[in-house]
Structure formats: structure tokens, C-alpha cells
Amino acid sequence: MSSQIEHELAPQYEPGSIEPEIYARWLAAGAFDAHAGRSSRIGGDRPPFTIVIPPPNVTAVLHMGHGLDETVQDVIIRWRRMAGDEALWVPGTDHAGIATQNVIEKQLAVEGKTRFDVGRAAFISRTEEFVRLTGGSILEQLHAIGASCDWSRTAYTLSPELSSAVREAFVRLYEKGLIYRGHRVIHWCSRCLTSLSDEEAEHEETTGTLYHVRYPLLNADGTVDAAEGVTVATTRPETMLGDVAVAVHPEDDRYRHLVGRNVLLPIANLPIPVIADAYTDPAFGTGVVKITPAHDPNDFEVGMRHGLPMPVIMTGPGEMRDEPDATPRRVPTDLTGIDRFEARERIVASLGAQGLLARRETHLHAVRHCYRCDTVVEPRLSDQWFVRTAPLAAPALDGVRRGDIRILPERHHAVYINWMENIRDWNISRQLWWGHRIPVWYCDRCGGEPLVSREDVSACPTCAGPVRQDEDVLDTWFSSWLWPMSTLGWPDTDSEDIRAFYPTDVLVSGPDILFFWIARMIMAGYEFMGRRPFHTVYLHGIARDPSGRKMSKSLGNGIDPLDVVRLFGADALRYTVIAGMGMGVDVRLDPDDLEKSFTPGRNFATKLWNIGRFLLGSVGREPVAPLATIDSSRLTRADAWILDRLKVAFAECDAALGAARPPGGEESAWPADERFAGLRLNEYTETARRFVWNELADWYVESTKSRLTPDAEDREVARSVLVHVFDAALRLLHPVVPFITESLWQRLPVSGHSPDAVLATQRWPVRHGDHAVRAREFAVVQEAVMAIRQLRADYALPPGRAVEV
């Protein structure tokens, strides 16, 4: 008897020795390989189901954010794979323009150099080398958490293929008039030395100072009118060197008489006019605004309306300086070359000394910062490339509004709509070196229109003279917005993959890149493919520490998923985050107490392992008879009950997961009742847990023990039911805890498995006969048992002692 319960399974789940082996087995079995030919879109017999990974930065190191994001995707893709879809999960990385360039620049800084010291070509090859050596290691790390990506399709935004997609997109938009060169005020990072898009310049509440500065009135002869003047309020006094006017509201009686006269711009000592413009709010401050067209987007508009000059008085790195050909000169010698913040102090001091500083007050306002280096962004007039977004936004807006694309959880739907309705043109040029060079060439000899080309241009087609390529590179997001198409072969719309797998299905991400990436992918999908890129956007929560702070490298409160895998296994990590995360809700984990944080997953993994250990030991190695061959009259009440519970569990799991795609077919929108339903992964997981633990283990296994002894009468029936139910349970749980389920499933005593069969590609459980009636009989037994247990506990009877009932 004891030999029967002997087994080779360790008493505790040992992930370290099991998981790598299982992962290798999946790879060897080709379990994650998607085959275009099997897609029903091109004649196959399986509905395709595709997820593209949000490509991590190529230099990234795995953190909990990835752990969470990738686990969600893996659960979904494994579910669909088992449901019989041709499931494809496309992996890849993003070259991450600014982020990666910053990494290399930091390396150079250690050597006391800047990128300008080494030069563009050397800088790029150095970066490429760095990426070659370290890039993609994050994808390797994903193996450890069980990610079932099709690695043969690994993509990279800077690969030759995706680079040509980027050029194609640029040229097409240019030819349609949707990309243009714009001269306007953009956000400028004086540390990264590049322009930024609106999204990349993040607002940050800051307590600053509002300075009230007096600009004396000038008489017609240029002398100062001692009696009068105007006072302007500014938070950035240093920009006054670029002032070309002061504006008052046209209907403001206080200042009406001053319009047309000049005031004296202090420090620069220049006369500037008083103009009337409705932009001015008479109620704010003094009702007088200084106009600095080159360093403020609103002032730029005013400047355009009034035909004012637009002097730039600050350099790229943020030092005060006139442009070389500037007339008149505005930056005094003693301020030239001085950093903008230092200049601010000096100007304020000087104004104070001259009695021109009327007042200073603390002022709470939102200052934009560079999203990559947190430097205060400077509005700056420059020439940049822009995407005209309004025409792209229209279909993207309509698509989401009508349910062509649903956004989960529901509350993000409105956020998307609001953003898309107020979208502004997208600055796509960056003054960086790492990225896709803008495919535009200029001929300085004949100076004609810029040449925008898919192919490199080596000579001017008009005058055969030399050409030079635009120095700038494209915003990193200009390549990632094509990701669902470019990874499948676009612009070749005849490619097998794009026909088989586009549109993709679910896009999983954190809400932080809804605008950066998701909204733009939607625009690109409709623009370039004429169809949605996916039908579902699933936005999950983010990882926070116990005090609610977002986990981040800089705060040092992050968790390395690989530590968790090492300690408790990938399944414990996966179970914990999936079970503990309501849709769109942040998950709290304690980096200082991993054991506590991952207890739910660890406990569940161990429990499942032990159920398997007991079950495999008791049923033995002899293959069981398939349940279908057992006459239903031989089933006990307990058998009927567990089969009924299994059926209910399937139904509840299916309901929680919902429809995998819009039910109306390829081009259909989501019907209202399914619009915001489905993908409730935590409910699915909880249902599966309850079934396996509270029903299968606590009741069925316990009540079946006596039937499993070697000489028990209906041992064969019990073995069949047990193996059948456990097999189904392993399938049900596999998407969440793939390693343990695979490991146990491999050992099930069933005949007919091919030697290389893996659970990962088995079918999601199918429904069975109706056992509800007899199941109710067992429920009566349960009631009785629970009543007895309660009595035992109440009277403190030891479990060993028999009780007469």
C-alpha cells in the first residue's frame, strides 16, 4: 500500500528544477509557433488570434511592470491557443530613441565626452554595438515567466524591415499632405537637445514665483514718461529679453489709451509697442501680457496675428544668447552664455535694483518636464516636422465610438475620446542621432522643394548637385505606431502574415501609453490598412508598493520578477498578479517582503502540486478508462457532483473571459452588451481556484480516498473520474499556471498521448453530460458532514475518535 503512494514527485513544488525544462519542452514542441496557413483568413481552419507585445525598450531590464503586462498577455494568448485559435504572440523590442541615446551619452560622460566629441557615425555604431551585446536580453528574461511568444517572429523597430515601413509611412503621409514642415514654438529639452511632442512634455505641478515687472512708458521722442507705465506678470522673467510687445485687451478701458504707444523693455533697453489682442485676459494679473513669440506658444500666435518679429534669445542648451545675425541685440553681454535659471536670478536682481520689480508672489502652476530626463522644458521657436492629425483622428474616433474597438476598462474609453477630440498636430522630428533618419533631402545648389523619398537620394534630380539629408531623426513612437502592421510585413499587404493575422485582436498595456502609443496605432491602422489594428484594448493596472507609490527604478521600490521566479516560481508570480488584479486596478506588492506579497501564488502552486502528487500516486500508472466508456449508472453521487461542479466551473470561467472577438464576424463592431464585458481574468482565476481547491480537493478527493485502495470495488470508476476531472482542471488552469499544470499533465495515466504532446496545445475543456440531479444528492451529504464537523468542533472531539450519528 505504501509503495502505491510512493512517487518521484517532490513533496514541495520546486520551480527551479522544473520550469526551465518545461519551457524547453514547449519550444521543442513548437507549441508557440503560429502558422499563417492555418489562419481561417487565408483558407485554414482556425480563427487567428493575435497579440503584439508592447515592445520593451531594447535596453530595458525586466521589472514588475513587464511581469504584469506580459503575464496578462500570456494568459490571454494561452487561453486562445487552447480554445483552438491559431494563436500568435509577436515579441520584439523598441529602439527607444531618447532613452537609448541617453544611456550611451551617460557612458560617454563617464569618459568625459559628449556625443559631439565622438561624432554621429561613431556614436551610432557604438549604440548599435551596445544594443547588439545587451539588447533583447529582456526578451530572454521573458522565458522565465513562461511567455509563449513566437520567437521566430521577433521584431525590432530599427530593423531593416521595420525601417522601410517607417519610410513608407512617412512618404505616404507627406504625399497626402499629412506631414509638413512647421515653423512654430515647440517643447524643447535643453538637456536632451531635442524637441519633444506634447505628450513627451509632462505637466508637473510646481510652486514658482510670479514676478510683476514694470515696463516704463515711452514718449514719442523716446524719452521715458515718468508718470506712466505698465506692469506685466511673468513666471519666466528671463524670457523678457525676447519680448517684442506688451498686449492688453482691446476693450480694457484702463489701457485703451496706451495702445499704439511704446514701452521700454528693461534689461534689453528696447522700445516695444503696446498692442491690443483679445488673447489677453483683463481679469488676470494686471491685464497686461508681455509678448515673447519665440518662447511661448500663445505669444507666437499673437506675434503671427500682429506681424511681430520673433527673436530667439536662448540657445539649445538653455543659455541666454542672441542669434548670430540678430538685430537689434537683446541679450546684454553680462548675460550672454548664462544659464536660463541663473539669468532669471540676475534679471530679477537687476530689476529690483532699478525699482522695476513691482511685486513677487508665490504661484502654483504646471511646468512641463522632459519625460525622459525630467528637465524643465523650454518653449522654443524652431522648424520641425509635424503630422497633421485631424484627418487621422476622425476614423480613429469613429472606430472607438461605434465599438469597432473597445477599450477596457470602460472608464478609459472616455479618456481616449476626449484626447482624440482635442488632438493637436504631432511633432515627429527629434534632434537626436539614435533613430530613423528623416527621409528628406535638400539640394543647396538649386534650393528647390525638399526631396522626400523611400530610397536614399544621392544627387539632386534637378541639377545633379550634391544633396544633404535632413539631420533629424523621427520620434520613436513614429515607428511603434506601425507595430501591429509592420511586425506582420507591412507595407507588403500581400504578405502571408499580414493577410493571416491582421487585424490583430487584443492590445494589452498599461494606461500610461494610451496616447503615446495606443491612440496612434489606432490612427495608423485606419490610415494605412483601412481597418482597425485590434478590436480590444485591455488596460491593466500598475505595480505599486505598500504605500501606494508606483514602483520605479529611481525610487528603488521595484521588484525583480526574476527574484520572485527564483524564490517561488513563475506560476506563483503569475497567479498572484492575475488573481489579485481587478480589471484596471493597481496591484500592491511589497519589495521588502516578497514572501508575503506572493503568498497567494506560492500557496496555490503548492496546493495544486500536492493534489497532483496525491492523485498520481493513488491512481497509479496504469492508463485509466476514458470517462466516456464508463456507464453512468456506475457513477456515485460524489462522481456526479464533481462532474457537475466541473461543468459549472467551465461555464463561469467562460463567462468571465467572455467573447474572444466581436461575435458578428471580421469587420463587426462589439454589440452593446459585450462592449465592456469579458477578460475578467481575476474572476476566471478565482473560479478555477475555487473548483480545484474547495471542490475537487476538499470534497471529491477526500470522499474518494477509500475507493482508491487497491482492492476497492469501484476503484476503476473512481480512477477514471478523478483523472478525467483533474485533466480538465489542469487545462482550465494552464493559462494562469502553465508550468505546474504542464508538469502534472505530462504524468497523467491516460493512453493515446503522443510522446511529444504538451498541455499548452491541448484543447480548452469541453462540456459534459448533465449530472445536476444526482449532484444535489451529494450536496445533501455535504450539509450533513458540515453539521457533524461543527458539532465535533463545538464539543472538541479529536478527529480520530469515532462518533455515532
Added chain:
RNA sequence: GGGCGAAUAGCUCAGCUGGUUAGAGCGCCUGCCUUACACGCAGGAUGUCGGGGGUUCGAAUCCCUCUUCGCCCACCA
């Protein structure tokens, strides 16, 4: 300034379209090393579902309002 979300057991959270004694995990209490599992088993305690008002036969669930947190967006100098 605009928009959104959250407030449910000691902690972290589920409670979908209002309807039997409000749930889970962790923690806590009692008893169990019952040879699958003490990372476990059995039993148990703990909630005027943020405050106030309303709709309804009936509300944690719908409406209004207040309070406290949090998030997103934003060209008021």
C-alpha cells in the same frame, strides 16, 4: 481650470445589468503533525458596505449632495 475613478472585514481587494444569511486572499482566534499538502486540514470571530438625503416592495448596487484620497488632461501670462 476641465474630466474621471476610488472610499466594502485589521490589510489588499471581488461584488457585472438593484433581490435569498455581503465574499476571497492575507492576518487573527480555537483544535488538529487525520501518511497529498502545517505553503496544510477542520471550526470560528470581525463589516450601521465614507457621511447625509432621495427613488423603490427591496440598494453596497440607481439619483442628488458633502467629505477624503488618487489619476488623467489643460496655452491663463
